[in-house]
Amino acid sequence: MxxxxxxxxxxxxxxxxxxxxxxxxxxxxxxxxxxxxxxxxxxxxxxxxxxxxxxxxxxxxxxxxxxxxxxxxxxxxxxxxxxxxxxxxxxxxxxxxxxxxxxxxxEAVDVTLPYDRTPAGARHPITTLSERIEDVFVAMGYEVAEGPEVEAEWFNFDALNIAQDHPARAMQDTLFVQAPGKKAKEAESGVVLRTHTSPVQVRTMLDREPPVYVICPGRVYRMDELDATHTPVFTQVELLAIDEGLTMADLKGTIEHMVRSLFGEGLTTRLRPNYFPFTEPSAELDMQCYVCRGESAGNPDRPCRTCSSEGWIELGGCGMVNPRVLTAAGIDPEKYSGFAFGFGIERLLMFRHSVEDMRDMVEGDVRFTRPFGMEI
CATH class of the missing domain: 1.20.58 (Methane Monooxygenase Hydroxylase; Chain G, domain 1)
Known part of the structure; x- marks a missing residue:
């Protein structure tokens, strides 16, 4: 090779x-x-x-x-x-x-400049608290009902068994938009800015057949001076339940569930006899102070600013719906019974968050609303 x-x-x-x-x-x-x-x-x-x-x-x-x-x-x-x-x-x-x-x-950032020229806003605590209350009752099967703020006098007073000579109808208490009987062809009922959200309950009873379970939040108007504990425009929440066989026991159980949902377990409630034209029997609703749990009552060594050392906090009025109100709404009081209660959210906010002046809630200062945050 x-x-x-x-x-x-x-x-x-x-x-x-x-x-x-x-x-x-x-x-x-x-x-x-x-x-x-x-x-x-x-x-x-x-x-x-x-x-x-x-x-x-x-x-x-x-x-x-x-x-x-x-x-x-x-x-x-x-x-x-x-x-x-x-x-x-x-x-x-x-x-x-x-x-x-x-x-x-x-892209340098001058850290000495103000970090935000537009301050962050916040939801108003009245709105937040109102929606939280609504959530409690919606979870129980209630519906949220609304109605007009400018209301006929019949819905605001007459249908609720409030007599023509009742002091609440006077100009000192009620803001009249139109007085009754100004024109010959006009109905006798005047027009007012509603003094409570109870007219929404009347409208609901007229529009629906029982059973009725509604909660009625909204603004109401009264002839009050604006001071630390009063405002002519405030927010109210009322509840109405109409069904067969409802008793004060159902009212008491519903109230206790609301109180425990909003303030915590272990709190008790009590009913004190009172009078309201639209409920019979009627009662004032008190809840045990959620701060001292009632231990400040009669105990000078442990004062409580929230309940003024009384051990109880007044929430509002309640009672069984007056049969006359049921009749005015076209509901048979022999077959159906119901209960109702209501309270002001501003007052609830005052003792729940230690707000000392109700004017802070209406002046629109973001320094008041911002600490409550943007809870939704």
Missing amino acids: SAPNKSYDPVEVEALKPEEIERMRDEALAAVAAAADLDALREVKAAHAGDRSPLALANREIGALPPQAKAEAGKRMGMARGAVNKAFAARQAELEAERDARVLVE
């Missing part, structure tokens, strides 16, 4: 000539140096170091060389491509440093 023939001249490939490799390398290095930003550098990399770059295409031609010429051509090509990659990495680091330095200047 004869030895391999190594005496022939190697095949010369134009792209692999030393001067051609140097030319492609120098063009790539010049393009890298001329890149003004990172976007331009990425374009240079694709053109001079990518898979379709002149150096990459020339590198593929090494396979066409004889064995003894491949090593030298591969060495030259490797050195050229290495120089281009090294120059690219150096230029990229330089451009990134310039970008970071520019961002620090252009």
Whole structure:
């Protein structure tokens, strides 16, 4: 067998000539140096170091060389491509440093400036507390009912068994929009700004067939002076339940569930006899003080500012719906009975959050509402 023939001249490939490799390398290095930003550098990399770059295409031609010429051509090509990659990495680091330095200047934040020119707002605590009360009763199966704030005198007084000569009808207590009997063709009933949300209960009884379970929140109006404990416009929540066989025991159980849902477990309630034209029997509703749990009563060593050391906090009025009210709404009092109670949310807010002046609730100062936050 004869030895391999190594005496022939190697095949010369134009792209692999030393001067051609140097030319492609120098063009790539010049393009890298001329890149003004990172976007331009990425374009240079694709053109001079990518898979379709002149150096990459020339590198593929090494396979066409004889064995003894491949090593030298591969060495030259490797050195050229290495120089281009090294120059690219150096230029990229330089451009990134310039970008970071520019961002620090252009996007600098002056921490000495006010952090917020527009103060954050907050929901009014009256709204928040009213919706929390609604949630308690909706979870029990009640519906939320609403009605007009400008109301006919019949709905506000007559249908609720409030007599024509009742003191609440006087101009000193009620804000009249239109007095009764001003025109010959006009009905005898006047128009008032409602003094309670009980007219919503009357409208509900007229519109629906029993059973009725509704809660009626809303603003009411009375001829009161604005001071630390009174306001002519305040928010009231009333409840009405009409069904067969309802008793004071049902009223007491509903009240206790509300108190425990709003103030915590373990609190007791009591009913004190009273008189209201629209309920019979009627009672004042008290709850055990949620701060001292009644321990301040008769105990001078442990005074309580929330309940004035009485041990009880008055919530509002309640009772069984007067049969005359049921009759006025077209409901048979022999078949159905019902209970109702109501209270003012402003007063509830005052002793629940130690608010000392009711005027703070209506002046619109965000410094009052902001501590209550944005609870929804």
